[in-house]
Amino acid sequence: MNPRWLTWARALQAIAQNGLTYARDPFDVERYQAVREVAAEMFAYHTGEPVERLRALFEQEVGHATPKLDVRGVVFQEGRVLLVRERSDGGWTLPGGWVDIHESPRAAVEREVREESGYETRAVKLLALYDRDRHGHPPHPFHIYKLFFRCEIVGGAPASSVETDGVGFFSLERLPPLSLSRVTAAQLERFFQHEQHPDWPTDFD
Structure with missing residues (x-):
């Protein structure tokens, strides 16, 4: 709360x-x-x-106030999940960021994964749509909805960016220190469960 x-x-x-x-x-x-x-x-x-x-x-905020949209790519490889390290706080997170104007959620998450990790991906399923306030993140000035997409690698190679300085795959048992403003351990655990149960429906608040 x-x-x-x-x-x-x-x-x-x-x-x-x-x-x-x-x-x-x-x-x-x-x-x-x-x-x-x-x-x-x-x-x-x-x-x-x-x-x-x-x-x-x-x-900077103009027009009628509505929640902002944050998309995150959930990419698994050999039982491990792709995380990137944020330069801003040194924590690790699923690659992602804001949806831009005139951009679909699918295009946004594929772009963010490419920009922050170097991997080309294809979004294949919406795993979860969460109200950020309900999932243990630290306070933020704005109300945010977080969309987590299961993405599959189709090309590219690991690369840092202006926002990230590390790229790696991690098991649930050996997660690095997380950027809790962006992702929590409970969310990652849930997505590992989704990976084991691909028939599960989308989670939402």
């Missing part, structure tokens, strides 16, 4: 973003900007992040 402050701060940010999207009165615009500032200060107070960074992050 999210801490209460995170639920409140996100709600304030969404109210501000939606208000700024539809408001026409200049006084209403000022009020919604003030609400957005309160949300940024709440996040900064509870996370230690600079308020300037959070303010800039929120100012």
Whole structure:
């Protein structure tokens, strides 16, 4: 469960973003900007992040507020799963990232796996669609849905990227330190179970 402050701060940010999207009165615009500032200060107070960074992050969000989409590729080879090491925090994760505008989820996950690991893959099944808030990840400013796709290697070779500096296959018993903002051990265990039971349906919240 999210801490209460995170639920409140996100709600304030969404109210501000939606208000700024539809408001026409200049006084209403000022009020919604003030609400957005309160949300940024709440996040900064509870996370230690600079308020300037959070303010800039929120100012980039325009239009009606909706959850963001994060895709992850689940690639197995000889009973081990493909993980990449994030330069940002040194933790390991399934390759993936945000879905871009005008990009299908399948195209997004295949692109992310290629960019972060060097492998060309084909997405063959949606294993899980999770609400990030329900799966033990650390707090994040935005509400996120995570889509995990089973992918098969069709080419390429391991390679680092601007975001990753390690590529490897790991067994469930010998997982490296994980980037918990992106993937958890419980999620990986579930996907190993899916690998043993390919007829299982998609998990979803």
